[in-house]
Amino acid sequence: MNKTAKETAKKPAAQSEAKPTAPAKIKVATMWLSGCSGCHMSFLDIDERIVELVKHVDILFSPIVDTKVADMPQVDVGIVEGCVNNSDQEHELKMLRERCKVLIALGDCAVTGNIPTLRNQFPLEDVLSRGFEQTESTKIPIIPNDPVVPPLRPKAQPLQEVVKVDLHIPGCPPDADTIWFALTELLAGRVPQLNEKNMRYD
Amino acid sequence: MSTPKQITVTIDGKTCTGTAGQTILEIARDNGIVIPTLCYLKGLSSWGGCRICIVEIKGSPKVVPSCATPAMDGAEIITNSDRLVQLRKCTLELLFSERNHLCPMCPYNKGDCGLQHQGLAHGITGIRYQYLYPAMPIDLTAKYFGLDQNRCILCTRCVRTCDEVEGVHTLDIAGRGEKNRIVVDLAASFGTSETCTSCGACVANCPTGALFDKAAAFRGPLASCQTVLTTCTECPVGCGLKVFTKENRIVNVFGDPDSPVNKGHLCVKGRYETWADARQRVTQPLVRGADGQLHPATWPAAMKLIKDTLAQSPDWETGLLVSPRLTNEAIQSVRKMVDRFDRVAAFVAPHEAALCGQPEFSADALPKLDNADAIIVLGSRPSEDHGVVAARIRKAVRQRGAKLLIFHARKSGLDRYADICANVVSLERSFWKQVADTLAGAQRPVLLYGPQAMSPIGVTVLERLLKAFEGQKEGTGPAVIPLPRSTNSLGLGAAGIELLEEIGPWLDTKPMSFLHIVAGDEPDGGARLLEERYVRALLSEVDCLVVQAAYRSALTDMAKVVLPAMTWAEKYGTVTNFEGRVLPVRPVLAPVGEIRDDQTILESVFA
Structure with a gap:
């Protein structure tokens, strides 16, 4: 798998060198599922490099862009933070998967499930009861059952257990430099090769 | 003994030599070739469980764990092919997916975890398994x-x-x-x-x-x-x-x-x-004020108070009482004090004065234990007092079948491993025949004895045990190893400092007017002195009690002046172990507050 990835990586790289200027901007969507927003914060930590980034990239859909889910556009790259925890998130993720060419799992929650998957060790009823009925601050113990509230899935799962993921960037959160490296590699038409030096799990 | 056969193997194209019986991993490491490992640890037996250290041997279709496979002469070994890397990645991904490995929540996440290190080193970004x-x-x-x-x-x-x-x-x-x-x-x-x-x-x-x-x-x-x-x-x-x-x-x-x-x-x-327990430190000199409470003071003020008190009453009976945890350097300072005090002594464990009065260091005691085929423990509780010695005894018993005989009035954690464990010593002939039978044929017996061997019953048993070896072949007598309880009581004995098992009589013979106690870094701040009968009352009659200690305790609460001392982590010096090795004590932490080491305090206050 790795070999083929390398081979395919070389071809578009050669193509992009052939074309000196790319007139059309790359269209990007970012999504925030069951996560803490830390990975989006780390993304913003690329600081002034974001000016360079927006020369090449259009962010069309994101927690920082006011676009409704129903209007999710077709994009080139989808970047997802957080794991899949409820039916709504599953729906959004699958929709993004259909509408993007490259899907990136950003951060540990998206890659491994991380902290939200701690609940997987317990039956769902116990989790809901602990959260809504037994907490020390509970005054009226009611488990939300309004149809508007998306139900929790039986297990919280990392992205690749729900959809196909093209690139994993682990880290809690990944360093801004790692995110920048991955994005610039993609812009150059290469598959980012993460290694011991630019990758972390914590 | 014949020298082990030399073998030559080729690892990743490099010609490597080793001895027959060495594993592929050992030879590779000796030759500077890195093979990743997880379950392997030098010094332990090979397990071959994690399968990260797999290698290929030319001519064999299988991969083998290098930590558990002896190298064969002339073998060609490959440690880093694409196939091996892919297999190692799969193994690591299976390990990651099997349990709940949440790096962000783990205290070992920043470079202390072998699994995380291998994952990163193998470039694993995501797990393909559920x-x-x-x-x-x-x-x-x-x-x-x-x-x-x-x-x-x-x-x-x-x-x-x-x-x-x-x-x-x-x-x-x-x-x-x-x-x-x-x-x-x-x-x-x-x-x-x-x-x-x-x-x-x-x-x-x-x-x-x-x-x-x-x-x-x-x-x-x-x-x-x-x-x-x-x-x-x-x-x-x-x-x-x-x-x-x-x-x-x-x-x-x-x-x-x-x-x-x-x-x-x-x-x-x-x-x-020594470090994980919370203890209250003394970090600056404390002097008891008119209100009866201890108040912080400067070093000059505390020293002046002590010197003035002594100068005003030249006819006072003065004493210096030290802990057996002192470094050799502090003991030398205590020796210099012999002329300045009427009485100088060290407080040690019960019966330890008899053991350490004329100190004997038994060189190579631990290697002898490692080699022993019969171990007699008399009047000592290594499992409680010297855990590392107990571990060596258990190893000898469990791995090599050495006989273990324990004679001690109190139970200990070692008892369950003993062939004969006598908490009550019998004088019956049948018991001693059983002892003699157990020891029969022992080629390298070791007799380890602690302070309790100096008790009347202990001495009797010691004599009987030594008798049991009489009449045996020349050279099969036991290696006799005295093992005190206190850290440097042997060093104090060697320096000629009087060793006290009970301080009550010492205090009582002639009423003490000025007493300087060096508790050093005794974990309880020297409070164990007060457990002895009458000592609390006798100490309260001392006109001027000075305690030099690292930790606050019931003893420092009785003192007129408390001087802040260093712990093991701040001291610089040497200690002598029971084998006679002089071992360095190096400062680990920078001193906190106004603490000073034991010898500096003694020499500056009583110069």
């Missing part, structure tokens, strides 16, 4: 460490350490397949375990965060710490310590693997008690 999310128990019942099964990779390094190094085999594996897990005793917890000695060697050898030290957790990654090699001053064995510090705080204490004494192993005292 996570199992098993519900795993966490055992936090031990005082100093915890076992989080979520992070366990079943490498059995802890099991092998517990069995082969500490010799208690508290830990083992139970269950099959995905239900496989580490168990304590027979599915007990650390808190209820009868065999666990809390030595913490399993934690030190755990490659992940499954076994973790509570006091060290989240104090900072060991990989980012400074390390200092020093000597444990808790008992006369003198184990080498490797102390990890960060921002002038101790993060963790491991055994020094290169120490000739303990070879990296420690007992609960050296590993945890």
